[in-house]
Amino acid sequence: MDSFPAYFPLAGRKVVIAGSGEPAEAKARLFEDSPATVVRLEGPEAFAADAYRNAVLVFVGDADEAFVQAAVAAARAAGALVNVVDRPALCDFNTPAIIDRGQVVAAVGTGGSAPVMATLLRNAIEAQVPEGVGRVAALLARFQDEVRRALPVLHERRAFLRAAVRGPAAEAALAGDMARAETLLRDALADGEARAGGVKLLSADGPVELLSLRAARALGTADVVVIDAAADPEVVRLARRDVERLSGDEAAPDHLTALAREGRQIVWLHAGPVAPATLEALAGAGVTVDTLPIAEPDGRRP
Incomplete structure (x- = not known):
């Protein structure tokens, strides 16, 4: 990773755009619907360090090289992070x-x-x-504290949210009916039905490019990942960094059964056949075991 992506909250924050012409206008358009206070600077006013004080981000864009250099110097004197249009060498961050x-x-x-x-x-x-996906996120944000109180156990909360983002409440939010979305989500939270865990088997011999979209999604949302020693490292990297990890040797049937009964979703990255005795023991304990497709159903790569 050559650069680290980060998101800056904009509500109540100050963003400064120094310069004129299309380079500056393009940066200004990025913030048209944001909650930030956008300050535009042109001419000599852009050369004063005080103009950039307390700015979370500064963008400099102008055809005049002398203007750019002076504005950058002033912004840096104020301790601001600076992006200069089409001049990567002068940038503290890239857009x-x-x-x-x-x-x-x-x-x-x-x-x-x-x-x-x-x-x-x-x-x-x-x-x-989808255009409405932001409304789904806003819905979940409004219910964040309510969901935490109702489901204090992390894996149960994740299971509920996984179902919620694909369920009727999310569909209502996507359609723009936020009142109905809130009602449906609150009803789902009140129902509190048991959320079944299970084990999903995924052949992890590689290459990672052949993984189906379903397999990649399951791996990215798993609560527990079992990783055989010979699993392709590129496939393993698709798992969340904070997911609970077990080695193949630690994947005893009784342990996996206990995790599944807690509602955990387990993905087993196997590099070779899983022992039939293990599968029989899981089935005998009532644990659902699915095999994830490696490639898309029509044979295309995802």
Whole structure:
């Protein structure tokens, strides 16, 4: 990872854009619907350090090189983080290609080295992200404390939220009916039905490019990942960094059964056949065992 992506909260924060013309206007358009206070600076006013004081981000864009250098010096004197349009060497951070869905924001960056590539990737991802997904995130944010109180155990809370983002409440939010979405989510939380865990088997011989979308999603949302020693490291990297991990030797049937009965979703990355005796023991204990497809059903790569 050559650069670290980070998100800056904008509510109540100050963003400064120094310069004129299309470079500055393009940066200003990024913040049109944001809760930030955007300050525009042109001419000599951009050369005073006080103008940048307490700014969370500063963007400098202008065709005049002398203006750029003076504005950057003033912003740095104020201790601000600076991005200079089309001048990576002067930047403290780079502006990624952004997918804006309100409370859901995705970004693709190339460290300033290939912005055209970032834009192409952004367009491909944007087509897969529904317009209303930000409303789903806003719904979950409003219920965050309520969900935590009702489901204090982390894996139970994750199981509920996994179901919620694919359930009727999310569908109502996507359609823009937030009142119905809130009612449905509150009803689902009140129902409190048991959430069954299970074991999903995934052949992890690699290569990672052949993994189906279903397999990648299951791995990314698992509560527990069992990792055989010979599993492809690139496949293993798809698991969350904070997920509970077990080695193949630690995957005793009684332990997996106990985890599944707690509602845990377990993905077993196996590099070779799982012992039939283990599968029989899990089935005998009533644990659901599924095999995740490696490739998409029609044979295409995801």
